[in-house]
Amino acid sequence: xxxxxxxxxxxxxxxxxxxxxxxxxxxxxxxxxxxxxxxxxxxxxxxxxxxxxxxxxxxxxxxxxxxxxxxxxxxxxxxxxxxxxxxxxxxxxxxxxxxxxxxxxxxxxxxxxxxxxxxxxxxxxxxxxxxxxxxxxxxxxxxxxxxxxxxxxxxxxxxxxxxxxxxxxxxxxxxxxxxxxxxxxxxxxxxxxxxxxxxxxxxxxxxxxxxxxxxxxxxxxxxxxxxxxxxxxxxxxxxxxxxxxxxxxxxxxxxxxxxxxxxxxxxxxxxxxxxxxxxxxxxxxxxxxxxxxxxxxxxxxxxxxxxxxxxxxxxxxxxxxxxxxxxxxxxxxxxxxxxxxxxxxxxxxxxxxxxxxxxxxxxxxxxxxxxxxxxxxxxxxxxxxxxxxxxxxxxxxxxxxxxxxxxxxxxxxxxxxxxxxxxxxxxxxxxxxxxxxxxxxxxxxxxxxxxxxxxxxxxxxxxxxxxxxxxxxxxxxxxxxxxxxxxxxxxxxxxxxxxxxxxxxxxxxxxxxxxxxxxxxxxxxxxxxxxxxxxxxxxxxxxxxxxxxxxxxxxxxxxxxxxxxxxxxxxxxxxxxxxxxxxxxxxxxxxxxxxxxxxxxxxxxxxxxxxxxxxxxxxxxxxxxxxxx
Numbered sequence: 001x002x003x004x005x006x007x008x009x010x011x012x013x014x015x016x017x018x019x020x021x022x023x024x025x026x027x028x029x030x031x032x033x034x035x036x037x038x039x040x041x042x043x044x045x046x047x048x049x050x051x052x053x054x055x056x057x058x059x060x061x062x063x064x065x066x067x068x069x070x071x072x073x074x075x076x077x078x079x080x081x082x083x084x085x086x087x088x089x090x091x092x093x094x095x096x097x098x099x100x101x102x103x104x105x106x107x108x109x110x111x112x113x114x115x116x117x118x119x120x121x122x123x124x125x126x127x128x129x130x131x132x133x134x135x136x137x138x139x140x141x142x143x144x145x146x147x148x149x150x151x152x153x154x155x156x157x158x159x160x161x162x163x164x165x166x167x168x169x170x171x172x173x174x175x176x177x178x179x180x181x182x183x184x185x186x187x188x189x190x191x192x193x194x195x196x197x198x199x200x201x202x203x204x205x206x207x208x209x210x211x212x213x214x215x216x217x218x219x220x221x222x223x224x225x226x227x228x229x230x231x232x233x234x235x236x237x238x239x240x241x242x243x244x245x246x247x248x249x250x251x252x253x254x255x256x257x258x259x260x261x262x263x264x265x266x267x268x269x270x271x272x273x274x275x276x277x278x279x280x281x282x283x284x285x286x287x288x289x290x291x292x293x294x295x296x297x298x299x300x301x302x303x304x305x306x307x308x309x310x311x312x313x314x315x316x317x318x319x320x321x322x323x324x325x326x327x328x329x330x331x332x333x334x335x336x337x338x339x340x341x342x343x344x345x346x347x348x349x350x351x352x353x354x355x356x357x358x359x360x361x362x363x364x365x366x367x368x369x370x371x372x373x374x375x376x377x378x379x380x381x382x383x384x385x386x387x388x389x390x391x392x393x394x395x396x397x398x399x400x401x402x403x404x405x406x407x408x409x410x411x412x413x414x415x416x417x418x419x420x421x422x423x424x425x426x427x428x429x430x431x432x433x434x435x436x437x438x439x440x441x442x443x444x445x446x447x448x449x450x451x452x453x454x455x456x457x458x459x460x461x462x463x464x465x466x467x468x469x470x471x472x473x474x475x476x477x478x479x480x481x482x483x484x485x486x487x488x489x490x491x492x493x494x495x496x497x498x499x500x501x502x503x504x505x506x507x508x509x510x511x512x513x514x515x516x517x518x519x520x521x522x523x524x525x526x527x528x529x530x531x532x533x534x535x536x537x538x539x540x541x542x543x544x545x546x547x548x549x550x551x552x553x554x555x556x557x558x559x560x561x562x563x564x565x566x567x568x569x570x571x572x573x574x575x576x577x578x579x580x581x582x583x584x585x586x587x588x589x590x591x592x593x594x595x596x597x598x599x600x601x602x603x604x605x606x607x608x609x610x611x612x613x614x615x616x617x618x619x620x621x622x623x624x625x626x627x628x629x
Contacts, residue, residue: 045081045146046233047099049134052118053127053154053193054090059120061155061193066220068115074226075111079234083146084111085137089130090122091160099141125159127152127201128169131177131188138186147233148184152205153191153222157198163481170201178208187211189229191222200442200607215541329353329381334418335426340367348425350386355379357420358391371395371421379412379427386412386427395421415594439482440607443540443581443589444475454585459511468503468580469496471588479590479604489592489602493529493576501526502533506580506588509535514582519550523566530572532561539583544611554609558593579606 050071058067075084086097096114134150142148158166158173181188190202190213199215206213212232214225332350341348348365356363358376367376373393380387387409390397397404398419404410412418414429445454446467457467476494479486501524509520513535521534538546544554551557561567562575577591589606607615 044234045083045143046079046230047083047085047138047142047146047148048233049085049087049099049137049150051087051089051127051130051134051150051152053122053125053130053156054088054118054120055122055125055156055159056120057125058155058193062120065118065120067153067193067222068118070220070223070226072112072115074223074230075108078108078230082230083143085134085141086111086114087130087134087137088118089126089133091124091126093126093129093133095133095137099137124161125154125156126169127154127158128173128177131173131205135177135181135184135186139184142186148186149211149229149233150181150186150188151191151226151229152188152202153193154198154202155193158201173201174204174208178205181209187233189232190214191216191225193222200440330384330386330429332381332386332427332429334365335428337417337424337426340369340423350379350381353381358393367420367423369421369423372423376420377418380409386429388412388416388418388427393420438603438605439486440605441478441590443587443606443608444471444478445585445587446471447474456582456584457510457586459507459514465500465503465507467586468506468588469499471580471586472499472502472578475588475590485600486602493526493574498526498531502531502578505533506535506578509533510580510582513537523570525570525572528571528573529576530567530570530574531576531578534577534579536579536581538581540581540587540589540608541583543581543609544614547609548611553611553614554591554606555614558591562593562595574602577606579609 052067078084083099084097085095085099088094088096096117097111131150131152138148138150158169160166160169178188186209188205188209188211190206190211192199192202192213192215199213202213205211212229214228216222216225329351334348334350336346336348339346352364355365356375356378357365357367358374359367359369359372360374361368363375371394373391373395375391376393377391377397378389380389388397388399388404389409390404390406392406398417399410399412400417412427414427416427418425418427446457447453448455455467457464457471472494476490479490505522505524509522512518512520517537519535519537521532524531524533536543536546547554547557551560558575558577561577567575573594573596575591575593575595577593579589579591581587589608590604591606591609592602592604594601594603
């Protein structure tokens with residue numbers, strides 16, 4: 001049989017298959033009926049647990065118990081497929097209303113009755129036990145097919161009366177509980193009531209579980225937030241084909257933010273009258289009619305068959321699509337602190353994804369010393385992060401003052417000291433600040449005479465500089481709470497005289513910002529410390545976006561100053577960035593970046609200034625080198 005006859009037979013087969021496919025499609029459409037194709041996909045069920053702070057401070061922020069009233073209204077408007085439960089916590093937790101598969105009406109009434117038990121009489125705030133109890137309830141009684149969420153409402157921080165226990169609970173919450181939530185598909189939605197709440201904790205719980213966090217300053221604002229949370233758990237489904245026969249929705253007030261609700265002030269467009277057609281039948285003529293689908297079922301496959309034949313006749317070998325280029329590895333190098341590699345190689349570039357180090361000449365970095373093992377250690381880059389791993393060396397590998405366990409990779413940060421046997425190297429990421437043991441600290445606002453109130457300084461008044469000193473002293477209390485190392489640091493490098501110098505510069509910069517609407521920075525050099533006193537022309541809520549737009553991020557702003565001629569000439573050991581702003585309360589935030597080796601360095605980062613990319617770079621997901629306050 002010739003090649004031509006083979007091609008002809010192949011073409012006939014394609015035409016025959018196309019015709020048969022068209023007929024089958026047409027028959028199937030007629031048998032099934034159009035309404036069956038137009039059935040909308042039902043919304044997924046929702047399991048929701050409210051975790052409510054019942055500590056005494058909530059009474060001050062919600063004296064009329066509006067939170068309970070808002071929750072009652074919210075629950076009464078939930079869709080039928082939703083189930084809710086409630087956990088109340090203070091020093092301990094109580095499951096007030098469990099999740100249960102029972103009629104929605106009964107569930108609503110039981111939930112509303114349980115709201116009366118919120119009395120705000122608790123002594124402490126143990127958020128961890130509240131979240132854990134809610135997670136357990138979702139594990140035991142939650143539906144596997146449901147979208148599950150925890151709504152966490154609080155006005156304070158983790159406070160059990162024991163500072164050490166508070167830190168342990170924070171770590172447990174942010175690491176273990178969030179990891180379990182993520183594995184179970186449970187999202188945490190945090191609602192911070194007032195500025196006193198631990199925004200860093202609430203944000204960490206939300207972002208690590210795929211949820212969201214909100215700032216509210218009055219209890220009625222919670223209503224809008226709850227609608228937003230529900231819309232996130234029940235996103236609008238893809239538009240379904242319009243059915244032949246439709247049912248007009250019942251009239252009634254729309255709930256903003258909920259699926260299916262009309263926008264405020266808008267009316268639905270008029271709908272044309274629908275022609276009644278018995279279910280399962282197809283009209284004979286017009287779009288959707290018998291001849292329409294029969295024709296469609298024949299013509300479309302014929303066109304498809306023609307396209308296939310054309311492709312067979314004129315096919316060309318297409319070039320395979322090129323794979324996307326992997327992200328560029330960050331620039332990194334080792335500095336030879338002991339000069340064992342000779343004067344010509346004081347800096348060794350780390351260019352490969354996996355760099356081997358050892359005595360054998362086949363290593364990427366060969367160190368011809370008898371105390372170095374043949375295959376001593378590796379530096380590996382994974383997901384833009386570098387890791388050091390000891391390869392069962394005889395004389396060990398140390399990172400700073402810690403001896404590494406064999407075959408246990410440890411994350412590297414810029415400025416780390418790596419010791420192979422007795423030979424020391426410094427690991428450097430030129431475009432990154434040293435970080436890792438960094439404490440993330442939020443800004444502190446100037447407190448007013450009344451408990452919980454804040455103040456704005458009159459920059460033209462006599463008490464301007466004094467007010468700035470008071471604001472800094474309040475901020476330094478955060479350092480005191482972190483432990484002895486930080487208390488010593490604050491006393492040594494932020495004496496009253498130093499605070500007075502900083503306040504004078506800050507007063508000048510804030511006045512310039514008030515007049516010119518821009519940022520102003522002024523340096524002060526005290527011994528080996530370089531104090532950079534800056535003003536910020538935007539509200540603290542917009543600080544991260546402002547730094548990203550202006551400098552590419554707050555960390556880039558810091559690196560700009562570390563590399564500046566002024567800082568290099570001063571030959572200082574640390575950069576202390578003290579930032580002030582007013583929005584409307586006067587506030588201050590502190591960042592400390594050590595630029596030289598210290599036995600126990602203090603590293604502090606202003607977390608309010610970091611965008612999401614920088615938070616990822618700074619490893620806020622915790623590892624052996626990092627923790628967040």
